[in-house]
Amino acid sequence: MKAKVCVFIVGAALWTNVQAAGILFDLRDTAYTSSIEAGSYEVDGVILSLSSPSGVLNQTTSNFGINHAGAGDDTAQIDGDAGAEVLLFSFDTSGVLEALNFSSVGGSDSFRVTKNGAGGLIYSANSVLPNLSFTASDVFEIEHISGNGVSFDSLSITAIPEPSSTLLLGMGGLALLSRRKRTHRIRMLS
Known part of the structure; x- marks a missing residue:
């Protein structure tokens, strides 16, 4: 009975570790200005x-975007003031890009979202739900297409834990169970 309880506990711990974690990156959060920029x-x-590649990152308390290099573009938006601006972003893990949230999206504003420079969809909305899987080697791109520009406010991902971490945890749990069984057998023989 004790062995079954231990197996259940280790299994529950593994299941908890395997679960994907939802993460929100708020690009307007002024507490992180220096690191975001x-x-x-x-x-x-x-x-x-x-x-x-088209300018420097610019964050304010209400907006996040790009200032086009040397062109007098001082807005914290992804816009076309001095040519179409492009934002590249990536993650150091695998997961799913769940949502992109924008503000200042007007009727003529549109932007393209691509992954690894291929395909891509054109959007004109405050919330975009791309539901795209990614790995640590993938790069997303947001490119201004038309209009006055948009502020890139936040993005949400579901991070998926590395299989190697889960495997190591599982092996450790099995080693503990094996040791417990061996100790139990030795006591019974004594």
Whole structure:
């Protein structure tokens, strides 16, 4: 009976560890201004890397976007003031990109979201639910297509734990069970 309880407890611990974790990255959070503008933002152990080939990252309390390099574009939006701006982002883990949230989206605003430079969908909405899986080697791109520009407010992902971590935890649990059984047998023989 004790062995069954131990197996259940280890199984429950493994199941809890395997569960994916939902994470929200709020790009307007002023507590992280220096790290976001430097291109890195960590939440719950997951690192979001941000960059732009068309300018520098710009965050305010209500907006996040790009300032086009040397063109007098001082808005914290992804816009086309000095040419179409592009934001690149990636994660240091695997998971699913659940939602992208924007503000300042007007009737003529549109932007393209692609993964690894392929495909891509054009959106014109405050909330986008791409439901795209990714690995640590994948790069997403948000590109301004038309209109005055949008603020990239937040994104949500579901991080999926690495299989190697889960495997190590499971092996440790099995080793504990094996040791417990061996100790129990030795006591019975004594």
